[in-house]
Structures are given as structure tokens and as C-alpha cells.
Amino acid sequence: MRTRTDCRTGTAALLGFLAVALLAAAPAAEKQEPRAGPQPTVARCELDGVVDAGSGDYLVDCVARAEAQGHAALLVRLDTPGGSLEATRHIVSAFLASRVPVLVWVGPSGAHAGSAGVFVTLASNLAAMAPGTNIGAAHPVVGITGQDPEAAGGKQLARKVENDAVAFVESIARQRGRNVAWAASAVRDSASVSADRARELRVVEHVAPTEADFLAWADGRRVDVAGGDSVRLATKDARLVDLEPTLSQRAVHALAHPSIVYLLFLVAALGLVVEMSHPGAIAPGLIGLVALVLALVASSALPVRAGALALLLVGAALIIAELFVTSGLLGAAGVLLLTLGGVFLIDRFDPGWFVDRSFHLSWAWVAPTTAVLAGAAAYVAYRGAQTRRLPQQGGDAGLVGEQGTALAPVSPSTGEVFVHGERWRATSPAPIRPGAHVVVRRVEGLTLFVDEVKT
Incomplete structure (x- = not known):
């Protein structure tokens, strides 16, 4: 016969079993529920x-x-x-x-x-x-x-x-x-x-x-x-x-190519040629100098020959020298050295580089670019020679032969004329009346020696 104590004991055991089961099931239920984590x-x-x-x-x-x-x-x-x-x-x-x-x-x-x-x-x-x-x-x-x-x-x-x-x-x-x-x-x-x-x-x-x-x-x-x-x-x-x-990093990677290095050397050479033929232009010389620096920086990241760099620099120097000699031989030699420098720019065997055969400076790139530079340099040299043959237009020598108008009576000791949009002190061996046309024969300091232009 079951007593009340036995019933209470059974009830307590059943409740304890249910509590343990619920506790054990709780983590499992938590694992089954998906959690939304941050996007990787x-x-x-x-x-x-x-x-x-x-x-x-x-x-x-x-x-x-x-x-x-x-x-x-x-x-x-x-x-x-x-x-x-x-x-x-x-x-x-x-x-x-x-x-x-x-x-x-x-x-x-x-x-x-x-x-x-x-x-x-x-x-x-x-x-x-x-x-x-x-x-x-x-x-x-x-x-x-x-x-x-x-x-x-x-x-x-x-x-x-x-x-x-x-x-x-x-x-x-x-x-x-x-x-x-x-x-x-x-x-x-x-x-x-x-x-x-x-x-x-x-x-x-x-x-x-x-x-x-x-x-x-x-x-x-x-x-x-x-x-x-x-x-x-x-x-x-x-x-x-x-x-x-x-x-x-982007700049070094962009410059590290043989074609870019060679093109920079050509731009540097052309910029310096223009600056030498037109002193004071500033912009061509500055562009040429910047291109030269970039070319040297880029060449340090490539397997280039030191001899090829020397050929490029000497070639550019010869083209610049052609501006002052105008013999034609220095310019031709400069173009030839630039071409050879481009062909031999990349080292044929450098144990520090592993690249495909496509990584090189081809004749298809060297020949046209060098021809363009040669044509541009020849044109600059030709125009420079033409300019040197023209009469001087500035300074004292540029006033000789210019005509103007007498503003005041001009005598061997005093006078005033208007030449090149400016007032000048002037003298003349023969008296000249105001308003007469004059021509400059000689310049000494700020005084013009003039003669009257007979009409």
C-alpha cells in the first residue's frame, strides 16, 4: 500500500526530472535558432x-x-x-x-x-x-x-x-x-x-x-x-x-615601363632644345627638366643599361649643341645615339628579373618616336637659324634705321624726337624743324643721332 510520503517523493522526483530535461533542452533549442552575424x-x-x-x-x-x-x-x-x-x-x-x-x-x-x-x-x-x-x-x-x-x-x-x-x-x-x-x-x-x-x-x-x-x-x-x-x-x-x-606606389608602377622611360627622355631632350633656342620661355625647359628627373626615377625601377642611359644623355646634348653650330652633323649624331640608347635600354640579361618576352622596347616604338623628335629638333634649329639672320629688333642696335618724328627743334646740341612710341633726346648735324620725319643713325646711351628724311 502506497503511503502519502511515497507519493510526495514520487512527485518531487518527477518534477526534478522535468526540470533537468528542460535545462538540458534549453541550450539545444538555443543552438537550433540561427543567429544573424555581421556580413563578412x-x-x-x-x-x-x-x-x-x-x-x-x-x-x-x-x-x-x-x-x-x-x-x-x-x-x-x-x-x-x-x-x-x-x-x-x-x-x-x-x-x-x-x-x-x-x-x-x-x-x-x-x-x-x-x-x-x-x-x-x-x-x-x-x-x-x-x-x-x-x-x-x-x-x-x-x-x-x-x-x-x-x-x-x-x-x-x-x-x-x-x-x-x-x-x-x-x-x-x-x-x-x-x-x-x-x-x-x-x-x-x-x-x-x-x-x-x-x-x-x-x-x-x-x-x-x-x-x-x-x-x-x-x-x-x-x-x-x-x-x-x-x-x-x-x-x-x-x-x-x-x-x-x-x-x-601608383606613380612608380605607372613609370616602370621601357616605353614610358624612353618617351620621357625624348620629352626631356625636346624641352631642353626648345628652351635653348628660345631663352626665357621657361615652360619648355621646366617640362624638360621634370621629364628628365622622372625618366631617371623610372629607370631605377627597371633593368636598364647604364651605357644606354649615357647614350640617351649624350644624344640629347648633341641635339642641343646643334642649335649653336648648325652643321647638321651634330643633330644627326644625336638622333642616332638616341635611337641606339632606346634599342639597348633594357638589359638583355638581368638575373633580378623574370618577365615575358613581350617586356621590351621594340623598333616599332623607337623608330617613330625618334623620327618625331628629329623632325621637331630640326624645325626648331631651322627657325633658330632664321631668327639669327634677321636684324636685331631690340636694344640700342634695334633703333638704328628706325624712323620717327621731331617733337622739338633738333640741333647739334639739343633736340627731342619720338621713336618706337617713346620720347628720346636727339641731336643732328643739321637743324631739323619740329614735325619733320627723322631716321636714327646712331645711339649713344640715351641720345639718338638722327638725320632728317627728305620727302
Whole structure:
């Protein structure tokens, strides 16, 4: 027979069981209810063109800014023919040391990751390529002829440069878990593959037509960042935040091209020629000086020959000298030196640069620009020679032969005339009446020696 005490005990146990069940269910119910978190952000920057000091500093700065601003990832849109190995090393070091996942997208269609661009792509945590793009050809070939390092610098130097580049690219591919053998062949054999083939060879992880498709594919994947941490990407529907380069980075990157450097030298030469032929114009000389400074700054960021720079400067000096000699030979020699300086401007073999064969100064650019400069310089010299043959129009000598009117009686000792819109003290060996026409024969100080013009 159940007692009242037993009933109370059973009731208390039932209530306790229900309380424990509710407490246990509360967290589960809380987990099932979705929470709306803040929208993730992905920093974005671009590497478009040559890898140089300006673009290298920009990408390194992008990594630092992405970390400081707490972005979920850094997306780099890449289209480059390659560039400076030193700048590439800085970029790769920043990517490998980044605590923010770095995603590289080679695009849009038609873009490529050539030469030094291979190192940058392999250093990313995840890489994708747009259809119609390619990656590879990282063999150290530079210059106007695309000459092989062995032919340009000797077998020992070529082997040293190549082995160093192979070790560099292999270490990057191994750390990121990509195809080490292909990375080495891209340097040794200039191997180049399309987007689909790159994915098959594990050079990149995905083929994506747009940045949004790449970010959607990358969402939820885990990548290892610096410090040994594993990060799960939250990139789907992320808000892109563009990181713009500084003014100095943009300027250095814009100037770092052989055609721009050569054009600046030509502008400098033409500006100085005009200033020398027309002293006091100021503007042409100032433009020429600024162009010369910019050309020297830009050449410091490129693999240029010191001898080629000397040819350009001497050529400009000869064209300026032609203004004072007018022999024709100095001007022709100056134009020839400018042409040779442009042709040999880019070093045929510089172990610090990995770029495509397209990175050079072609005859199609040198010949027309030099011809334009030669024509402009010849015209300036011709006009200068014509000017020197004209009678002097200013100063004391410019008054000789000019005619005017006598304002007061002119005698051997005193008088006043009006010449060139000015009143002058005048004398004459014969008396001249007021209102008579006079002609200036000689000038001494502020006194004009005149004769009457007989009508």
C-alpha cells in the first residue's frame, strides 16, 4: 500500500526530472535558432602589369592592411607578364607570413600569370583562374631579343640563376601543397598551361569565370595561415573592400615601363632644345627638366643599361649643341645615339628579373618616336637659324634705321624726337624743324643721332 510520503517523493522526483530535461533542452533549442552575424568582408587588390617596386610595395601593404582591418580574406586579381625578382620575393614573403588567407584569381579571360607571376600565384592559400587564361613560362628570359641566359651570361651564371629560381619556386609549391614538379618545369623548361590544365596538375585549385564564383567556391574551406592556425573561410556573399595603392606606389608602377622611360627622355631632350633656342620661355625647359628627373626615377625601377642611359644623355646634348653650330652633323649624331640608347635600354640579361618576352622596347616604338623628335629638333634649329639672320629688333642696335618724328627743334646740341612710341633726346648735324620725319643713325646711351628724311 502506497503511503502519502511515497507519493510526495514520487512527485518531487518527477518534477526534478522535468526540470533537468528542460535545462538540458534549453541550450539545444538555443543552438537550433540561427543567429544573424555581421556580413563578412574581403579585401581586394590588383596586380595588373609588371611586378616592380611600386606594385610590390602595394601588395605587401595590402596584406598588412587586410590583417589590421580584420578582413576575412585578401583577394588578389592578377594579370602580369612578370617582373623584378626582388619585388616578387617581398610579395611571396608577405603572402606566406600572412595571418589572413590570401586568394589569387588570375583573370579576367585573356589574362596570364607569366614568369614572376607564377611565384606569386603559388604563394597564395587558394588560387583560381578564369577560362581563357594561362600560367607559366617562368624561365629567366628578358630583354629586347628574349635571349637565353646561357647565351647572354655564360653557362655558370645561367645555371646559378636557374637553380636559385627553381629552389625558390619549389619551396613555395611544397609549402602550399601544390605540384612541385610542374613548378620546377615552369622555371627550367618555360612550361605554360591553360586554366583547366593547371587545375588538373594541382597548380591552382579552381577555375572560376568571376571573382564572385571563386569566393562562393572557397566559402567554408579550411586553409592554414601563418602561425600554424587553421582558418575556415567565410567568403560567400562577402562585401568586397578595395584597397587602393598610395600615390607614390601608383606613380612608380605607372613609370616602370621601357616605353614610358624612353618617351620621357625624348620629352626631356625636346624641352631642353626648345628652351635653348628660345631663352626665357621657361615652360619648355621646366617640362624638360621634370621629364628628365622622372625618366631617371623610372629607370631605377627597371633593368636598364647604364651605357644606354649615357647614350640617351649624350644624344640629347648633341641635339642641343646643334642649335649653336648648325652643321647638321651634330643633330644627326644625336638622333642616332638616341635611337641606339632606346634599342639597348633594357638589359638583355638581368638575373633580378623574370618577365615575358613581350617586356621590351621594340623598333616599332623607337623608330617613330625618334623620327618625331628629329623632325621637331630640326624645325626648331631651322627657325633658330632664321631668327639669327634677321636684324636685331631690340636694344640700342634695334633703333638704328628706325624712323620717327621731331617733337622739338633738333640741333647739334639739343633736340627731342619720338621713336618706337617713346620720347628720346636727339641731336643732328643739321637743324631739323619740329614735325619733320627723322631716321636714327646712331645711339649713344640715351641720345639718338638722327638725320632728317627728305620727302
